[in-house]
Amino acid sequence: MTELLSVNGSLGALAVALLVFGFAPGLFLAAIVKLLHPDDPRRRELQAELYAVPRWERPFWVAEQFEVALREGLFPNVQWYFGRWIWHRSTIESGLDFHNEFPDTFDVPEDELKEMLRPGDRAKLMWSVKRFPGERMWVTITERNGKDLVGTLDNDPIFVHLTYGDTVKFQIDDIIDCILADAAEEIGDGSAA
Structure with a gap:
């Protein structure tokens, strides 16, 4: 019986060693x-690199890599998301609301022009940022469903926690300026007078 217990103890130790140092x-x-x-x-x-590290050092080496991944990979992402939703909370402002409040000094495109907007056209939006100045940036429209639009950001923000190329959802009344793709091509070709 003593021999059986010692074999079982050895098998258990072997299983733990295989798990900790192998798998x-x-x-x-x-x-x-x-x-x-x-x-x-x-x-x-x-x-x-894992398989170049001696087998007995692998668990400690992996623990060191975990620390590096937390410090350089996870924490910046958590900080970015935390900053985006807590410290640098930003919202898209309604251009129409600003125009109604300041009709003599704040112009927005006419409704007819905004109705012509399609994917490929560009719209300018403005963001307000808590505790920081707001920003005005261009978005290239990728989708339109009535008054709801989706686009990609064409600027590198300073205060708004977005990055170039991020997807932006907005409403037709949020637009403060716009450029139709056809008009931009004509201006670029020099054919428009």
Whole structure:
């Protein structure tokens, strides 16, 4: 019986050693690299380096990589999202509301012109940002469904927590200026007088 218990104890220790030094480091590292930015070259490098690290050092090496991934991959993303929704909260302002409040000094495009807007045209919107100056930026329209529009941001914001190319949803009344794609082509060709 004593021999059986010692064999079972050895098998248990062997199973734990296989898990801790064999299976777990690769599995955990595969999850850890997901914390890094998708374009970060370390995502592939770390997985290749794992098998160059001596087997007995792998659990500690993986723990170090976890710390790096948290510091450089996850925390900046959390900080960015936290900043976007808490510190730098921004909203798109209604151009029509501003025009109605200041009709002599704040112009917006005519309703007929706004009705002509289609994907490919550009619209200028304005954002207000809590505790910071607002921004006015251009968006290229990608979708239109009645008065609801979707576009991609054509500017690099300073205060608004967006990046160039982000998707922006807005209403037709939010527009403060617009450029029709056909008119922009004519101006670029020099054919418009």
